[in-house]
Amino acid sequence: MKKELEERGKEALKGIAGAQTPEELYEVHVKYLGRKGIVTLMMQGISKLPQNDRAEAGKLFNKSKKSLEEAYAEREEMLKAESVKRALNERWVDVTLSGRQYEVGHIHPISQVQQEVEKIFSEMGFSVMDGPEVESEYYNFDGLNILQNHPARDMQDTFFIDQEPTKKDGHLVLRTQTSPVQLRTMEKYGAPARVIVPGRVFRNEATDASHEHTFDQVEGLLIDKDISLAHLKGVMQEFLTRLFKRETKVRFRPGYFPFVEPGVELDMSCMICNEQGCRVCKQTGWLEFMGAGMVHPNVLKAGGVDSQKYQGWAFGFGLTRLVMMRYGIDDIRLLSSGDVRFLKQF
Ligand code: DAH
Secondary structure, eight states, X not given: OHHHHHHXXXXXXXXXXXXXXXXXXXXXXXXXXXXXXXXXXXXXXXXXXOHHHHHHHHHHHHHHHHHHHHHHHHHHHHHHHHHHHHHHXXXXXXXXXXXXXXXXXXXXXXXXXXXXXXXXXXXXTOEEOOOOSEEEHHHHTGGGTOOTXXXXXXXXXXXXXXXXOBTTTBSEEEOXXXXXXXXXXXXXXXXXXXXXXXXXXXXXOOOBTTBOSEEEEEXXXXXXXXXXXXXXXXXXXXXXXXXXXXXXXXXXXXXXXXXXXXEEEEEEEOTTTTTSOOTTTTTSSEEEEEEEEEEOHHHHHHTTOOTTTOEEEEEEEEHHHHHHHHHTOOOGGGGGSOOHHXXXXX
């Protein structure tokens, strides 16, 4: 019995010392020290010994068990420490490295120019209005004197929302222009009014370098007593001069838009060649800038404004085009591409 105990003890010690992982060590524990381990089973054998031998065997047994348990605990501690060390080595951290720099985003070029436009018009006493991008056919077309058979209402130009039309408002559409906000402004604030409306508009077009299905416009509306196109000329000349930070001239040409009468196209003097004629202005010295005109009496009426007492003008220009002109961008699609390499340049 004594001899066997010694032998088993040695065996167990060897097992403990040889265990390379906590799992291996645990197996040794189960085999020798666990509830059904060899050592435990031997202890049960003590009761079968003659009375006289029992005390000595018990002592021996306890001593042996204690030393095994101590060896076990020690080895366990060591393996744990080793595994921590290994993990630290695997996930080595250089605490002297400087931190990783996060890239800070910046304002999109369209928003940058929009902010400038808003600032200049605000300084001239205009408020900035907003309107819905999903608009009713009434506000986008009928209320603006655009008749039912106008080609702009064609399925090919306008995105229609797939929903039953209502009698009053017609279909829902993605607004094709910011002009509907003229009506919303008049309905909400009446006359006099002096607002600009920057906003996103949508057209169902094939895209190419100069056409996008989504782009930005800025609408303008001024209604008061004794207003003429001379005021528009003055306001736009001042606006463009401040925006381009150089003396800029404007001129009118006749133009047609259903919601104005008379309608005009406004050109600005080419800031690249100073009216000398260049590639950008196609040798004319002038760049087409926007559509405008005196607000049509039908539109004033639809907006609830008394056209006998008040009149005014409206304009609409492409903010996206203005950005392209300003920075010499030759492909409109770049602006909505989300390509950081492009955007980083502004
Ligand atoms: N809404 C027109 C367009 O998208 C632009 C425009 C022309 C707006 C004349 C106006 C205007 O307010 O008077 O092409």
